Amino acid sequence: MQDGSEPLRIVLVEDDEPIRRRLAGIIAGWPRAELVAACGTLAEAVAAIAASPLDLLVTDLKLPDGNGIEAIRLLRRLRPAAEAMVISVLTDERSVLDAIEAGAAGYLLKDADQLDLVEAITDLMEGRSPISSRIARVLVRRLSERADAVAPRDAQPGLTPREMDILWGIAKGFTYGELAGHLGISRQTVPVHIRNIYRKLQASNRSEAVFEATRLGLIRL
């Protein structure tokens, strides 16, 4: 984690050159950040992650030679302390959610300007995560599908009632402020809860993978 004095080491992965140049420009222009690498392919990203330590991976999902989620998985393995953030276009809530389950803790829209980017990165590094109403809705749907399916207890994310309330509220279109008012919590803690939800999703995704692997006889517990 960043202690404030050191600049944030960032690897950017984006295949569209103008967008990559734009985002790279924004990061380079932000004094608290240091752009370690700006990659256009998954291979470059893998090389960059393996080459040097970093604090944050900002990656697009659709890459010419693979999916950014693989870069996130590699990051989780090689640099467990680093964070990941995906660059999303519209209507790809499912991919964003997949990335979150793979270990991403935030997302950024492609047309984000400097303010958006800085705010998103700051929030992420301070333990807060955003969630849009649409992503919340997809997530709620997924969770209820999983609850219906036969799965061991530990494959469930194990969200607390408060976290479920927040998820449901956002899926219904409430603002953070409205939600905080309803639940009697501070507006600032809502993104913290969301970060916890992300972490549990990631964990449950892992244990689900274990469960699946056990079922297929790939590993023996």
Next chain:
Amino acid sequence: MTVAVPARQRPLMPALLLALLTMVLASLPEWELLPTPQGGVTLTEARLTGPDGNDETVRLPHSLHVPWAGPARAVYELTFTLDQPISGAQELYVPAARHSLSFSVNSRPGPEPAESPWLQPAQGMTTLVRLPHHLFVAGENRLRIELARREGSIPFHLSAVHLGPAGSLAQTPWFSMLLAGQGRIAAFVLHAVVLVGLLTLWTARRHDPVFRWLALLGSTTLAAALPEVGLVPAAAPVGPLVPLPTLLMGAFGLMALGLALAIAELPRPRWLVVATGAVPLVLLGWVLLQPERPLLPALVGAAIALLGHLAGALALILGFFRKRRWDMGLLAMPFLLVAWIGLRDVLVVTGLREAPFLLSSYVRPLTMLALVVLLMRRLASSLDSLDAANDVLRRRLAEQESELSSLHARERERAAQAVREEERQRLTRDLHDGLSGHLISIIALSERGSGEAAAVERAARAALDDLRLVINSLDIGDGDLPLALAGFRERLEPQLRRLGIGLDWSMDKLPGIDGVSPGNALSVLRILQEAVTNAIKHGPARSIAITGGAGPEGMVRIEIGNDGSGGPPATGGHGLDNMRRRARELGGTIALERDEDGARLILLLPRHLGEV
């Protein structure tokens, strides 16, 4: 078995079988079926005193035809010699005698033979009587047998007489049945049982001529048999000259013909029905008018009966060969037998032929048996055809169902295609409405030169915003308006923050709206976008408040307020016109209010949104 297979086969085998069976049954009376005793004496010579008082010596068996009708008696005196007195009971056995038999031995009356309404002495009966030995004496003995006719004109008949020690005759079950007239009981009961079945069938199938004729024939023949067995008093208006059943025979023959035609599926002429009722009445009248000559009408009746059965049998045989229906052949058999046995009996009655028994009444059970077989077969084949019809129906139903479901699938496919087409058109229109306008502006601005970079960016952002609105509303379903609004808010928040404008958003109190679709959700979002754009452009606002809540008259109220002082005129203006049009299409209204605190755009929407 060949006969069990109903129709559409080569009829040769069943025809042969039926013909053989008919011939066997027809020749049955000629067989010597009665047992002959072992030992004792057989008396074959008698002195006959006829009804007219003539005496003559005759050889037994002997038939006596008297050319008048009504009560009469004939006395046979048989003489035999015993060498020594006999000991032990003796049996007198008369295999066949017509009319009531009584006898005496040496002028002492013997025991009366068995009496039973089922025994019809006039049609011939067998007598077996046990006699005490003291009736007989050594030397010449005289056995006097008297036959008494009560009515009609059936000739007398006496077979050879056997006399011997008791037990010399082997008693078989068939023989005892014959002695007690049990064959007639069986025939009567069978007739009654079949009649119950026939009547049941007839009441259930009134329209079927076969069952009508069957019920008629079955019930009248049984009714005619009732006085015969003494179950009802024989109130014969013609007295003892002609038995009533004889007069009815003609009607039975016509009914048999009607039944045969119905079974052979041929039309029944109208006169047949009339004649069936008229013939017995005419014959009765004839007998009453000419009581001195009753034999002729009786013979006419018998002839009609024979011809009716014969014609019926012919119709059935023709039907059997033409339609290959064995059931017709089966019924032809008893009809032929009735005609044959009837002819034989007529010959016996008229004295043209000598035979011990009249057998017509024994043919009836055969007819009934044939009817039972026929009806069961009909039942089975109707059940079969019912099953077949059910199968056909089921198959057709299944075919129709599959046709219907494929039709339904095609229809659904068409409907889905229509929905997709409509969706595509809507999307095209939505994109064209917003996006293409902005893109054309971008092109125009770019053509003017690099000085317009800021304007190009603004137009591009507007295009992107609009694209987001379209996409944001794409998967909106009923009840999802809050979600669409949240997506709009999530997009708006960073934009306003970038511009330094505060956003006060509250949709907490927004009442539920139904009928929400991508199209009308997009219209709502575009109104909001336009209002926000106006507030930013013309305000210039420092903060924007978007609040949802209940409006007047059950409407939904969304207010977009800003603290800017400027703004477009209250009426007119391209943006405002657009908003008004969209609101109208949604069934709502737009109102613009302005005071010193700022301007408010008030959108009123119905609780149920119509399609736009």
